[in-house]
Amino acid sequence: MTNKKGRFGVHGGQYIPETLMSAVIELEEAYEHYKNDPDFNRELTALFNDYAGRPSRLYYAEKMTKDLGGAKIYLKREDLNHTGAHKINNVLGQALLAKKMGKTRLIAETGAGQHGVATATAAALMGMECVVFMGEEDTIRQALNVYRMRLLGATVVPVKTGTATLKDAVSEAMREWSSRISDTHYCLGSVMGPHPFPTIVRDFQAVISKEIKEQILEKEGRLPDAVIACVGGGSNAIGSFYHFINEPSVRLIGCEAAGKGIDTFETAATVSTGRLGIFHGMKSYFCQDEYGQIAPVYSISAGLDYPGIGPEHAHLHDTGRAEYVPVTDDEAVNAFEYLARTEGIIPAIESAHAVAHAIKTAPEMDKDKIIVITISGRGDKDCAAIARYRGEDIHE
Amino acid sequence: MSNIRKAFENGKAFIPFITCGDPDLETTYKSVMAAIENGADLIELGIPFSDPTAEGPVIQGANLRALSGGVTTDKIFDLVKRLRGETDIPMVFMTYANVVFSYGSEKFISICSDIGIDGLIIPDLPYEEKDEFLPYCKKYGVDLISLIAPTSGGRVAMIAKEAEGFIYVVSSLGVTGTRCSIETDLSSIVDIIRENTDVPCAIGFGISTPAQAHDMAAIADGAIVGSAIIKLLEQYGKDAPEYIGSYVKSMKEAL
Numbered sequence: 001m002t003n004k005k006g007r008f009g010v011h012g013g014q015y016i017p018e019t020l021m022s023a024v025i026e027l028e029e030a031y032e033h034y035k036n037d038p039d040f041n042r043e044l045t046a047l048f049n050d051y052a053g054r055p056s057r058l059y060y061a062e063k064m065t066k067d068l069g070g071a072k073i074y075l076k077r078e079d080l081n082h083t084g085a086h087k088i089n090n091v092l093g094q095a096l097l098a099k100k101m102g103k104t105r106l107i108a109e110t111g112a113g114q115h116g117v118a119t120a121t122a123a124a125l126m127g128m129e130c131v132v133f134m135g136e137e138d139t140i141r142q143a144l145n146v147y148r149m150r151l152l153g154a155t156v157v158p159v160k161t162g163t164a165t166l167k168d169a170v171s172e173a174m175r176e177w178s179s180r181i182s183d184t185h186y187c188l189g190s191v192m193g194p195h196p197f198p199t200i201v202r203d204f205q206a207v208i209s210k211e212i213k214e215q216i217l218e219k220e221g222r223l224p225d226a227v228i229a230c231v232g233g234g235s236n237a238i239g240s241f242y243h244f245i246n247e248p249s250v251r252l253i254g255c256e257a258a259g260k261g262i263d264t265f266e267t268a269a270t271v272s273t274g275r276l277g278i279f280h281g282m283k284s285y286f287c288q289d290e291y292g293q294i295a296p297v298y299s300i301s302a303g304l305d306y307p308g309i310g311p312e313h314a315h316l317h318d319t320g321r322a323e324y325v326p327v328t329d330d331e332a333v334n335a336f337e338y339l340a341r342t343e344g345i346i347p348a349i350e351s352a353h354a355v356a357h358a359i360k361t362a363p364e365m366d367k368d369k370i371i372v373i374t375i376s377g378r379g380d381k382d383c384a385a386i387a388r389y390r391g392e393d394i395h396e
Numbered sequence: 397m398s399n400i401r402k403a404f405e406n407g408k409a410f411i412p413f414i415t416c417g418d419p420d421l422e423t424t425y426k427s428v429m430a431a432i433e434n435g436a437d438l439i440e441l442g443i444p445f446s447d448p449t450a451e452g453p454v455i456q457g458a459n460l461r462a463l464s465g466g467v468t469t470d471k472i473f474d475l476v477k478r479l480r481g482e483t484d485i486p487m488v489f490m491t492y493a494n495v496v497f498s499y500g501s502e503k504f505i506s507i508c509s510d511i512g513i514d515g516l517i518i519p520d521l522p523y524e525e526k527d528e529f530l531p532y533c534k535k536y537g538v539d540l541i542s543l544i545a546p547t548s549g550g551r552v553a554m555i556a557k558e559a560e561g562f563i564y565v566v567s568s569l570g571v572t573g574t575r576c577s578i579e580t581d582l583s584s585i586v587d588i589i590r591e592n593t594d595v596p597c598a599i600g601f602g603i604s605t606p607a608q609a610h611d612m613a614a615i616a617d618g619a620i621v622g623s624a625i626i627k628l629l630e631q632y633g634k635d636a637p638e639y640i641g642s643y644v645k646s647m648k649e650a651l
Binding site for chain 1: 445453456522525528551569571
C-alpha cells in the first residue's frame with residue numbers, strides 16, 4: 001500500500017523543511033535495514049514481552065455483552081501494558097532503532113501525556129536523554145503525567161504557542177529537531193508526520209492486531225466481525241486494524257473525538273469535518289478554515305485533540321475499507337463510567353470513545369457476532385478531569 | 397528570463413521579509429515602500445499561517461498578530477495589486493504549503509502570475525515534493541524557489557541543478573530568528589551551488605546586523621533578513637515603516 005515516497009493513495013509524503021530531509025532519509029535507511037534484522041527483532045520482542053508485559057490480554061467482557069444484549073464483546077487490553085497504554089509499543093521500537101543509529105537523545109510531543117511517559121520510560125531504560133514537548137493547556141489537564149515524566153528523568157517543556165495543545169507540541173518538537181539532528185531522534189507518537197513515520201509507527205503498533213488475530217482464533221475459532229478503536233492521529237487504531245485490512249469480513253471502525261458535536265466548532269473530528277490539506281509533513285485530512293489556516297480543535301480528550309489524522313487512515317476512509325465515526329465528549333464520559341461500573345475497568349478517556357461506539361453498535365448486532373474494542377490506555381490519568389466534567393472538584 | 401534576476405543586477409541583493417498584515421495591511425504597504433525607497437532589491441512577502449513550523453518565536457508572533465487582525469490570502473492579493481501600481485521591484489511570496497493547496501494550487505499560482513508575484517518560497521516543500529506545485533508554477537511563469545540547508549550535504553547539487561529564480565541558502569540549523577553568530581561552512585555549500593547553476597543564491601536565517609549581512613553577502617549574492625525587521629514591527633507597530641526604511645538603508649550600505 002505504501003509506494004516509494006511513503007504515499008497511501010494521495011495521502012502521506014514528506015512535506016518538511018529541507019533542514020529535516022537528511023534526518024528522515026537517515027531514519028528511513030536505518031529502518032529499512034533493521035526492520036528485517038533478526039537481532040533487532042529479537043531484542044524488540046524481548047522488550048515487548050519481558051519489559052512491557054506483552055502479549056496484552058484479549059478479555060471477553062461478559063457482563064457488558066449481556067447488558068447490551070447484542071454482539072459478543074472482547075476488549076484488547078493495551079491498558080495493561082507497562083506505562084498504561086499502547087504507546088509503549090511504538091516507543092520501544094523507535095528508541096531501540098534510535099540507539100542502533102547512535103542517537104543519544106529522544107525528543108517527543110505528547111497530548112494526554114501517555115506518549116511522553118512512554119518515551120521518558122524508554123529513555124530511562126536505554127540511558128538516553130529525553131525532552132518532551134507538551135501543550136501548556138495539556139500540562140494542566142494531565143498534571144499527573146507531567147510529574148511521571150519528570151520522575152523518569154525527562155525534561156517537560158510546556159508549549160505556549162497557538163492553542164497550547166497537541167498540534168503545537170508537534171510543531172515545537174519539529175522545530176527542536178531541526179535545530180539538533182546529529183544526536184537527536186524525534187520519537188513521533190502517532191501514525192502521522194512525514195514519511196517514514198506513519199509506516200514505522202504502524203509497523204511497531206501492528207503487534208496489536210497480530211495478537212488479536214491469534215487470540216480470537218484461539219478463543220472463537222474465527223475472526224471478529226468488527227474491530228473498534230479510537231482515532232486521534234490514529235496509532236492504536238492502525239495497530240488494531242493492520243492485520244485485518246486484507247480480511248474484508250472484518251469491519252474496521254475508527255472513533256473520532258467529536259467534542260461538543262460535529263455541528264459545533266468545538267470538535268476534533270477530522271474525517272467528519274476536515275478536508276484535504278498539507279500539514280505536519282503529510283498530506284491528509286485536516287480541520288481548517290477556507291484559507292487553509294489550521295482550526296483550533298477541541299475534545300475533552302487531550303490525546304485525540306488533534307486537527308489531523310494519519311495518512312493511512314485518510315486512505316482507508318477514501319477506499320471505504322474503514323469507517324470513521326464521531327463520538328462526543330458526553331458519550332465518551334458516559335462510556336468511561338459505564339465500563340468502570342460494568343467490567344471494573346477504567347479506560348482512558350481516549351479509549352472510552354471506542355467503548356461509546358460499541359455501546360451504540362453492539363445491541364444492533366446479532367448475538368453470534370463478535371466485536372473487539374481496543375482499550376488503548378488506562379483511565380487513572382483522567383479521573384480528576386472526568387470528576388470536574390461532572391461538577392466535582394477533587395485534588396489529585 | 398525571470399524578473400527575479402533584476403534583484404541581483406545592482407550589486408549584492410538585500411532581501412527584506414515582511415509578514416503581510418502585521419499589524420495591518422496599511423502598515424505592510426508603507427513598510428514595503430519604505431524598504432524599496434531605501435535600497436531593497438527584492439521583497440519577500442509572508443502570507444501568514446496558523447502553524448508556521450519553520451519559524452522561531454519572532455515570526456510566529458507576526459503570523460499570529462496578522463491572523464488575529466483578520467488578514468486573508470485574498471486581502472494580501474489586493475495589497476500586491478496596490479503595490480504593483482507603484483513598483484516593479486521583484487516580489488515573492490513566502491508561505492506554507494497548505495495556504496497554497498487549500499486555496500486551490502492552480503488558482504493561487506495563476507493569481508500570483510496575474511498580480512505580478514515573481515516567485516514562491518514554501519519552507520515545507522522539499523525537493524521530493526515540489527511536483528505538488530511545480531507544474532502550475534511553470535505553466536504560469538512563477539519561480540518556485542529552492543531552499544538549501546546546512547544538512548543538505550549530497551543533496552545540494554541535485555537541488556541547485558533544478559533551481560529557478562534564486563536559491564535560498566539557510567544559514568543555520570533550526571528555525572528563523574536572529575543569531576549572534578553563524579557557524580555553518582557556507583562557502584563550501586555556495587561553491588557546490590555555483591558548480592551546478594548560474595541561478596543566484598542569497599543567505600537567510602539568523603542575519604540581523606550590517607556586519608553579518610556583509611559577511612554573508614561576501615559569500616553569496618545577497619542576504620535575506622526577516623526576524624530583525626519583524627522585531628521593528630513588533631516594537632513600533634504602525635510607526636515601524638520609518639524605522640524599517642533606515643534599517644534597510646544601513647543593511648544595503650553594508651553589503
